Amino acid sequence: xxxxxYIATFGCQMNEYDSEQMAxxxxxxxYETTEDLAGADLVLVNTCCIRQKAEExxxxxxxxxxxxxxxxxxxxxxxxxxxxxxxxxxLFKKNPCLNLVIGPQGIHRLPELLRExxxxxxxxxxxxxxxxxLPGHVRGLNGKRTVTAYVGIMTGCNNFCSYxxxxxxxxxxxxxxxxxxxxxxxxxxxxxxxxxxxxGQNVNSYGLRAAGECSFAGLIRKIGEVDGLERLRFTTxxxxxxxxxxxxxxxxxxxxxxxxxxxxxxxxxxxLRRMNRKYTRxxxxxxxxxxxxxxxxxSITTDLIAGFxxxxxxxxxxxxxxxxxxxxxxxxxxxxSDRPPAKxxxxxxxxxxxxxxxxxxxxxxxxxxxxxxxxxxxxxKRAEVLVEGYSKSSPREWMGRARTNEVVNFSGDGDxxxxxxxxxxxxxxxxSLKGSLAVE
Ligand code: SF4
Numbered sequence: 001x002x003x004x005x006y007i008a009t010f011g012c013q014m015n016e017y018d019s020e021q022m023a024x025x026x027x028x029x030x031y032e033t034t035e036d037l038a039g040a041d042l043v044l045v046n047t048c049c050i051r052q053k054a055e056e057x058x059x060x061x062x063x064x065x066x067x068x069x070x071x072x073x074x075x076x077x078x079x080x081x082x083x084x085x086x087x088x089x090x091l092f093k094k095n096p097c098l099n100l101v102i103g104p105q106g107i108h109r110l111p112e113l114l115r116e117x118x119x120x121x122x123x124x125x126x127x128x129x130x131x132x133x134l135p136g137h138v139r140g141l142n143g144k145r146t147v148t149a150y151v152g153i154m155t156g157c158n159n160f161c162s163y164x165x166x167x168x169x170x171x172x173x174x175x176x177x178x179x180x181x182x183x184x185x186x187x188x189x190x191x192x193x194x195x196x197x198x199x200g201q202n203v204n205s206y207g208l209r210a211a212g213e214c215s216f217a218g219l220i221r222k223i224g225e226v227d228g229l230e231r232l233r234f235t236t237x238x239x240x241x242x243x244x245x246x247x248x249x250x251x252x253x254x255x256x257x258x259x260x261x262x263x264x265x266x267x268x269x270x271x272l273r274r275m276n277r278k279y280t281r282x283x284x285x286x287x288x289x290x291x292x293x294x295x296x297x298x299s300i301t302t303d304l305i306a307g308f309x310x311x312x313x314x315x316x317x318x319x320x321x322x323x324x325x326x327x328x329x330x331x332x333x334x335x336x337s338d339r340p341p342a343k344x345x346x347x348x349x350x351x352x353x354x355x356x357x358x359x360x361x362x363x364x365x366x367x368x369x370x371x372x373x374x375x376x377x378x379x380x381k382r383a384e385v386l387v388e389g390y391s392k393s394s395p396r397e398w399m400g401r402a403r404t405n406e407v408v409n410f411s412g413d414g415d416x417x418x419x420x421x422x423x424x425x426x427x428x429x430x431x432s433l434k435g436s437l438a439v440e
Contacts, residue, residue, distance in 0.1 A: 004034040015048055024404065045079050069097035078102065105129055129422060141251055152200065182226070189227070231257050236263060269429060276311060306335050311359075316362075329374055408425070409433070
């Protein structure tokens with residue numbers, strides 16, 4: 001009988017992708033994934049510590065595992081991801097029920113480490129950062145019918161934004177070989193995947209530091225030629241590295257969807273400098289104008305930080321102002337929080353918590369208004385939707401995404417998952433659109 005593995009994932013798409021890979025590795029080791037935590041033989045907690053909230057959630061989940069370990073002392077508990085990298089052996093002290101701690105670059109060593117932990121009942125840590133190219137990726141679709149999939153194209157980051165710990169927990173930038181990426185994508189398309197999202201901390205600098213590798217725009221063009229791939233997306237882009245060549249792809253690569261996530265973080269030049277972002281608000285606006293010239297319907301989403309150390313009310317108003325100018329389709333907004341050893345931890349002019357909280361709620365309120373108005377402007381229009389499955393809110397409705405990335409729930413008959421259909425948009429909600437299958 002196969003053993004059961006429960007996988008809990010916290011954090012970004014990168015972590016979801018890593019969890020997918022670990023599910024693939026565990027399946028090769030005869031572990032079947034389960035949704036039943038109480039019946040699991042192994043619990044893998046893939047953590048994130050990029051933001052304080054994600055870290056708190058991971059710790060709270062780890063705390064819950066104690067009672068399961070008490071009931072079943074043989075339960076294997078593995079912590080992976082950024083928190084594992086950051087805390088290493090300290091996690092054993094904080095949470096005695098753990099068996100294995102594996103950083104993001106130790107994923108491929110999971111089989112040997114797990115065997116070792118099982119055999120010798122020993123607690124093991126694996127948190128070395130790679131100094132040369134990382135080994136190939138392992139896919140974990142496990143025969144599931146999947147319409148969309150992530151493909152990691154690079155890992156790590158060299159940018160050292162002053163608030164961010166990614167370069168410390170995910171290491172320096174490595175790009176995967178283009179041929180390996182294309183092979184993985186072709187394999188996924190053969191299994192029925194219609195939409196690929198390319199992942200990396202800064203996909204725009206793909207290939208820059210890999211001898212003989214093409215640029216990111218070159219990679220997009222090659223992937224655009226893969227037969228059967230309906231849609232292509234990527235995340236995340238650093239505004240300083242988005243090239244004219246890449247912008248041009250939005251006008252020429254048919255499968256590349258009209259959406260870009262372009263984190264601005266702040267609308268104030270003074271704060272952008274302190275964040276070490278290496279672009280100004282005008283640089284950002286210029287890139288947006290170029291994108292809209294090439295692709296007028298492109299939807300642009302972003303990340304924002306409220307209450308960065310030293311942010312004045314005037315700096316904050318610059319952020320509100322740029323939000324109104326760009327009219328972002330959506331934004332992930334967070335309160336600034338210290339993430340040691342990032343440089344901003346040492347800044348002495350931190351803002352009081354009530355100020356950051358109040359600014360965050362103003363950011364969120366403005367974004368809500370912009371997103372809702374944008375969604376309302378789509379009512380009465382038609383959207384090309386790739387159907388992913390049943391809607392979460394109603395099993396009688398289908399759910400998919402427009403090319404511009406809005407979630408669309410709609411009614412309609414047929415076996416639609418994996419198909420691209422036209423939906424008549426009838427209603428705007430805050431986070432989605434509603435409609436019905438259009439009769440052509
Ligand atoms: S670009 Fe900046 S914010 Fe993004 S991962 Fe790198 S250091 Fe962090």
